[in-house]
Amino acid sequence: MILKIAFRNTLRQKRRTILTGLAMIVGFTLLSVTIGLSDGAYGNIIAMFTRNRIGHIQVHREGYLDKPSLYKTIDNVSAVGEAIQNVADVEAWTPRIYGAGLGSVGEKSTAVQIIGVDVARETQATRFDQKVVEGSTLAEIPSHEAVIGKGLAKIVSATVGSEIVIVSQGADGSIANDLYRIVGIVESGDDITDRVACYLHIEDAQELLVLEGRVHEIVVIVSNINRVNKITSAIETQLNDSMLDVAPWQEVAKSFYRAMQTDQQGDAIARLVIMLIVAIGVLNTVLMSVLERTREYGVLKAVGTKPAQICWLVICEVVIIALGSVCVGAVLGVLANYLLSIYGITYPEEITFGGMTLRTLYAEVNVRCLAIPAITVLVSAAIVSLFPAIKAARIMPAKAMRTH
Amino acid sequence: MEATDTSIAESGNLQTTSENDVIVTEGVTKVYAADGIPVNALNGIDLTIQSGEFTALVGPSGSGKTTFLNIISGLDSPTDGKVWLAGKVLSEMSGNELSDFRRDNIGFIFQAYNLIPVLTVEENVEYIMLLAGVPKSERHARVIAMLEAVGLQGVANRVPTQLSGGQQQRVAIARAMVSEPAIILADEPTANLDSKTGADLLEMMRRLNEETGMTFIFSTHDPMVMEGARRMITLRDGRVDTDETR
Numbered sequence: 107m108i109l110k111i112a113f114r115n116t117l118r119q120k121r122r123t124i125l126t127g128l129a130m131i132v133g134f135t136l137l138s139v140t141i142g143l144s145d146g147a148y149g150n151i152i153a154m155f156t157r158n159r160i161g162h163i164q165v166h167r168e169g170y171l172d173k174p175s176l177y178k179t180i181d182n183v184s185a186v187g188e189a190i191q192n193v194a195d196v197e198a199w200t201p202r203i204y205g206a207g208l209g210s211v212g213e214k215s216t217a218v219q220i221i222g223v224d225v226a227r228e229t230q231a232t233r234f235d236q237k238v239v240e241g242s243t244l245a246e247i248p249s250h251e252a253v254i255g256k257g258l259a260k261i262v263s264a265t266v267g268s269e270i271v272i273v274s275q276g277a278d279g280s281i282a283n284d285l286y287r288i289v290g291i292v293e294s295g296d297d298i299t300d301r302v303a304c305y306l307h308i309e310d311a312q313e314l315l316v317l318e319g320r321v322h323e324i325v326v327i328v329s330n331i332n333r334v335n336k337i338t339s340a341i342e343t344q345l346n347d348s349m350l351d352v353a354p355w356q357e358v359a360k361s362f363y364r365a366m367q368t369d370q371q372g373d374a375i376a377r378l379v380i381m382l383i384v385a386i387g388v389l390n391t392v393l394m395s396v397l398e399r400t401r402e403y404g405v406l407k408a409v410g411t412k413p414a415q416i417c418w419l420v421i422c423e424v425v426i427i428a429l430g431s432v433c434v435g436a437v438l439g440v441l442a443n444y445l446l447s448i449y450g451i452t453y454p455e456e457i458t459f460g461g462m463t464l465r466t467l468y469a470e471v472n473v474r475c476l477a478i479p480a481i482t483v484l485v486s487a488a489i490v491s492l493f494p495a496i497k498a499a500r501i502m503p504a505k506a507m508r509t510h
Numbered sequence: 511m512e513a514t515d516t517s518i519a520e521s522g523n524l525q526t527t528s529e530n531d532v533i534v535t536e537g538v539t540k541v542y543a544a545d546g547i548p549v550n551a552l553n554g555i556d557l558t559i560q561s562g563e564f565t566a567l568v569g570p571s572g573s574g575k576t577t578f579l580n581i582i583s584g585l586d587s588p589t590d591g592k593v594w595l596a597g598k599v600l601s602e603m604s605g606n607e608l609s610d611f612r613r614d615n616i617g618f619i620f621q622a623y624n625l626i627p628v629l630t631v632e633e634n635v636e637y638i639m640l641l642a643g644v645p646k647s648e649r650h651a652r653v654i655a656m657l658e659a660v661g662l663q664g665v666a667n668r669v670p671t672q673l674s675g676g677q678q679q680r681v682a683i684a685r686a687m688v689s690e691p692a693i694i695l696a697d698e699p700t701a702n703l704d705s706k707t708g709a710d711l712l713e714m715m716r717r718l719n720e721e722t723g724m725t726f727i728f729s730t731h732d733p734m735v736m737e738g739a740r741r742m743i744t745l746r747d748g749r750v751d752t753d754e755t756r
Binding site: 107110111114115118401402405406407408409410411412413414415502503504505507 | 577580583585586587605606609610612613614618620624625626627628629633636637638640641642685
């Protein structure tokens with residue numbers, strides 16, 4: 107009966123109910139779109155960052171991530187790669203080796219990062235070929251070719267067809283140096299990397315650094331990034347090698363991940379402000395409603411309704427409006443996010459985050475953009491109604507019934 | 511008519527009042543603050559009302575009739591003094607206990623009817639039984655019987671705003687009596703009714719009093735209602751002026 111009274115009460119002052127509902131609907135939709143855009147943007151950044159660069163999971167020799175070293179290598183690459191490929195949801199894997207050196211083109215020299223890649227696997231895993239903005243990608247067989255970053259090309263004034271001399275130190279302690287022909291220039295989206303990156307065929311790099319058959323890193327791409335932690339555990343189990351570290355992207359790129367989380371906390375504050383504005387509006391109308399019905403609450407108490415039941419009646423009234431608003435808000439939220447996921451919002455200027463360049467912001471339609479606003483609206487409506495509800499429950503019947 | 515001494519305080523021991531005493535008040539005082547100025551609505555009222563009485567509280571406006579009814583039903587609390595209702599001290603009860611006590615023992619008929627506007631006639635009458643946990647089938651049967659008793663068979667599905675004042679007061683009576691409480695408190699029950707409807711209502715209350723033995727206490731200005739009362743307590747300036755039993 108309390109529910110019945112609460113429901114019918116919502117229909118008494120239709121204009122007020124509609125206004126209260128509208129405040130909640132606007133709040134819900136704004137929240138939903140904010141979350142959708144935020145998830146879309148971060149999803150996009152994470153996808154670009156992981157899929158194009160670091161992969162979703164990386165395997166290294168124990169301790170390499172904390173303190174990279176030329177000597178911390180994975181020796182049985184094929185066996186490890188095969189074991190990784192056998193894990194469910196692993197889409198691709200690719201080995202890499204890294205080394206530091208000096209690169210010279212003509213009379214210009216600069217520090218370079220030597221990155222040895224398996225061209226076929228790298229193309230499959232991180233779409234390496236799509237990063238080439240000038241010239242071509244590396245040949246699939248070792249041909250003493252190099253592909254360098256756009257920034258590096260600028261520093262050493264290199265063009266496609268130039269020759270680059272790389273001097274480094276071999277794993278055996280010898281001075282390593284060799285000449286490579288630049289066949290392409292790449293733009294990875296990360297300016298810092300592009301200023302030093304010098305990609306070689308993995309076998310050329312192994313020869314230069316005297317690391318025959320050995321690699322520093324195996325990058326793994328999975329089919330579902332949301333399951334990355336489970337797949338990491340599965341790979342660990344499958345490899346069963348205490349000398350190897352298996353780390354998901356959040357661990358590999360700790361600072362990037364932390365920066366993103368901090369940025370997301372900023373979004374949470376924005377969401378809180380939206381809800382606060384809505385809550386104040388709702389509180390105002392609920393207080394008005396309780397004030398108007400003081401006499402009725404007095405009557406209900408007089409005939410034997412308990413204070414807790416009066417409290418529940420007021421809360422129910424607000425929650426009923428909130429439930430209706432959540433339903434309408436859900437439709438509007440999904441629709442808005444769906445449209446934004448197709449058409450997006452184009453930035454007036456490109457923005458960069460963690461080295462990633464974004465031109466258009468796309469929303470994402472997911473459970474979060476419905477669940478979080480729904481919970482927020484319902485809980486805040488219930489909390490907001492608590493004060494007027496307690497006020498109504500504590501009414502002295504005789505005094506309340508004197509109210510007109 | 512014979513004036514009787516109803517001051518329970520004189521008995522010296524209120525805990526030993528007879529089982530027939532449904533309401534006992536001792537030194538009940540109520541002070542309101544009107545614009546910051548204290549106003550004494552009740553000035554130490556000592557009264558005993560016994561089971562089955564049909565009592566009228568009369569007196570000029572502002573004499574304290576409604577305040578007294580509110581205090582003896584626990585709708586308001588006295589500034590000083592004590593109220594025993596069916597042997598229980600009202601001031602010692604919690605909010606929940608008071609609600610339960612009113613639900614189970616007191617039926618209210620208000621001057622302004624005070625029906626729940628969003629509920630139909632049937633639901634208004636049923637409401638108290640629902641709170642008391644009476645099974646649905648029993649609730650339904652009692653509502654039908656009560657609406658028939660007050661002559662409202664055809665309007666069960668209407669809401670209060672679709673009824674005349676007399677009909678609304680009948681619904682209020684049905685609501686007050688449907689759970690068969692020991693006491694019915696009525697505040698100016700005929701004030702908003704025409705003389706015929708008022709007479710019918712009074713007749714119905716008397717009949718119920720005689721048939722069921724319910725205790726009726728009502729405040730009134732209506733000479734016809736005063737005539738019908740078996741006991742008439744006159745309040746003046748918050749004090750018992752006269753107390754007559756016929």
